[in-house]
Structure formats: structure tokens, C-alpha cells
Amino acid sequence: MTENITRQPKGIPVGGQFVATTHADPVVDLSRAADHQAALAEMGAAARAGVTHSSAGYIAALMKNSPTAVYDENAATLAAANGCTIEDIRGIDAVFNNGQRPLQVTGTGDELTDQVAAGGLTGQLAPYTGSNPDIADGAWTYTSDSGRELVLSRNEDGDFIVWNEDRDDDFSFHIETAAEDVTPESAVASVRDALWTVAVTDANYNMPGGLRSGDFYELREVTVEKDANGNPYGEILASNDDGMWTTLRHDFKTGTTTVDRDSQRLDGVAADWEMAAVFEGLHSEPDNGDFHAHAKNFFGALLNESAKDLDAPRWAAESASIEGAR
Template structure:
């Protein structure tokens, strides 16, 4: 996993600290469409020019607004991301940005959470990755209900090769199982508590995981079934109209975002 990309929490909401150098309150300014289908309100366009420009370059569709010294991006399907300065700095000591997403029906309930740490020049790229990650979590079908494992997180990475990662926690034991899937080579790598597993050990770990969930997926080896789930979720996320452009080459004809609930 590229250490520059993200920090993903384990199904636990984070508090959103106040911060940043701006202290403007929302005034209900009308939206100003600055590029394509990204609608930016006047306050965001006025006080967050550099950040807005970085986000514009990713071609994301949705709305960008400013409130209380923060930015808020809302995707076309209603998923919200808060963008703010939380006190951490980049490698040059400049104030950096955090991107937070906490989608749940009950804000007080435990749920997955995403946090990206970013800089202004990378803000758009990291926001696009955060949107793709949140979509892929919803599309991932292996968390159909396990008697043994808790689904922790799912994330995808844009680099020289497209990678998906899923994390599961053994409910009864202090064991984390991390699975990485390379979409270009179709290969899985397995780690248990940070230690790589290979051969029979990897097969046994994946078999325990797959056999503990309600949905077995296609016939075949447990490793192949898990890879099927991961690849399918990635292609479903890529099928969305507002998915990041770099994912589009992985789209499958006839597979749509609405297919995410199939096999669940």
C-alpha cells in the first residue's frame, strides 16, 4: 500500500476538530458552476481558491460549499466529505488538509470512517480517491454477515497498478487479516497482523474468512472467490457516472452501480 495515500479507520467514527485559518460562517450564497458538473458556492470560490482549483482538475461531479472555515464536497449520490485543516502539517511545515467521510444512518452509531491527509496541490486527487474508496466499500459484497470476522475497511489506490485492499478482524481473537488485490495481474496477497502469508497458510486464512460469511460467491477456490468479490466491487464503483476518470478503463459492459446489491 502506498504510504502517501490514506489512513482508513476501523469502523469507528472520528470527531471532526475545528481548525483552519478561515472563520467564515455560511451565508447561503448561490452556487457558481466553475467547471463541468462541479457546482461551487460563492464563499468556497472566494476563500478557498487554491483548494477549489485542485478539486476542479479531477472532474468530480457534485457540489462544493464552504462553512465555518471548512469545505464540504457532496457527491451526486449524497455522500458528504468534510475538508478542513486539523492541525497537522506537510513535510515543509505548511498547514495541511484532512478529508473525512462518515456515512451512517445514525451519526452516533459505530460505522466505517475514512480520513485522508492531504496537501493543497494533491487535494483534488485525494478527494477523488476518497470518493472511490467510499463507493467501493458500499459495493463490496463479502461483508454479507460473518459469524467470525468483522469487516473493517476497503480501499482502492491509483498508481502504476490499480490495487484494492480489504481488512477483516477476527471477532474472538486479536487478529487482523489484510487482503490486497492487484486488478492488473489478478493476484491476491494476504497478511495476518502485518505478516505476509503464502501457500497453504494463505489458502487456509482465506478459506476461514470466505466460509464464515453468508454469501459464498462463485464456485472455485476460496482465494478465487475472494478475488471475484474484490474485482467486482471495484468495477461497480468504476461504473458510476462520477467515478474518478482513472477507474474508467476497468468498467465492465452491462455492470452498473445498481448491481452492488446483487449476491448480497
């Protein structure tokens, strides 16, 4: 399945230090280049912690002189004071004081690599060498800390595109952000959204009781997301041989699952029958015939399995903890 998702995240338009410039002198000043990369890494560390660059600099100065015996205690204190995690504080210290570069770029960098570095992306970037004709020249292959690969590109209009290329093309998709909405933060958010989508798909296939396409129903997509109010929900999208598309949507907060067929909400017996048909068609059935309880158990297991992934967002782990306590 190929999906084109246009993102319009909040943020300021691209500009300032991220505007591409033309240099008359082709000679590279290595010291200046090193300073530029250091500045990008520092902005990235600040972005991951959700603090300003100046605040990150102040945190780094405090941590630089922190005795080993109280290092963790001081990091915890600063994390609590700045609304971030201890790992964020350690990351700031590593970048500002120890020269760590969480995003490794192989090849000649450009405006795209600078943006995602400043936005806090970690992992590796190398020039794209694939053969997808839809991906523009100058694209980059991104490898996450977990080893997953995506492709990052800009088109001729300046839109930022994140590509997931599935070998069988069953779950290939791309996420597109309009040029006027591209910022370092929105670019990295799109990358993380793509990684999370793949992580949830992998969790379904790797966990016991995961869904599989059958003879009559085909699994199109399984997702775990947050709604506009920040509440997590899960969805199963499936289609059958009659050309009908069904969505099962589970609200983790209420524990209820709704059924929509061809964009029409089903209720009562019709919803029960359709839910049962989808689960049975995707090789997932309860022992006691209670499909509503089965849906709750499936989505809870999916959230828990997905939240363990290295590419899972923080909200997923928090939601899994809440769900597990219910």
C-alpha cells in the first residue's frame, strides 16, 4: 500500500540560518565547517530536550563541572527543573562538553542535513543510491538508531518528503510536508512519525496473535496514534473481496472499539458482525467469542509491544504504562 500523507505542522517557515546560500569560494574552511557542525549538534541536543539553545548551554556549563559522585543526582535535578528527561541532560552534556555528534553524515552535507541535525535527529545519513524514480536527485538514506532505513528528500517545490520503501511494496508510504511548513522541528517530526508507523507494523507481525491477511480480508494498515486532544487510539484498516473497507478504531482511554464500513458508522448487531468478520478474516479469534474484549486485548498488546521499540515516541511508553495499570 502506497500512502501519501501531507503534513502541515505548526512552526515558523524555513529561513534564517537554514536558507540555502551560494558560496563564491569553493575552498572549505575546515575549522569553520567544524564549528558549523558543532552548532547544529548543539541545536539538536536542545531540540531533543525541548529547551532553548541558551538554556542548553547553561545546563552544559553546570554539568561540565559536576563531580562524578553526584553527576546523576545533578542530571535528575536539572531534568526536573527543565521538564525533560535525565537522558536529555546527559545528551546535552555529551554534545556541548564532549563533542558528541548524534547524527553522523557521510558525504557532502546540504540544507536538508543541516535542518534535521538542528531539529534533533539522531542516527546516520548517507547519499541515496536507490532506483525509485519518484525520489528526486540529492536524496539521503537515513538509518535510525534501531537500524531502520528511510529516504529523505526535497522535491522541486521544496516540499520535504520521508519515504518508507517496503521490499514487497505492501506497506510502502511517504509523508510529505509542504515547503512553507518545513522547519527543523517539523522535518524531524515527520521522520519520527514514519519510524513509529513502521514500528507498529513490525510489532503486529512479531507479537503473538498479530493480524495477518486471509483469503477474504486483506490487512491494509494497523496503527497507534494520538488524537487532537492527545488521547491514544489504535486502528485496523482492512478490505474484503467485495470491495468494502472496514476500520476498527479502539479508544484506549474508554476501552471501546467502534466499527466503520466504507466510512459509515455501524452500531449494534451490524457492528458486532463486522468486527467478528474482520478479526476472523485476519486470523485472530477469541476463545470465548467476545470480540469486544478481544479487540481491547489485541490493541493493548499492540501498544505494549510497539512501545518497547527503540523508535517509539515517549508518549507511547507512557500510554502503555497507563494501559497496563488498568
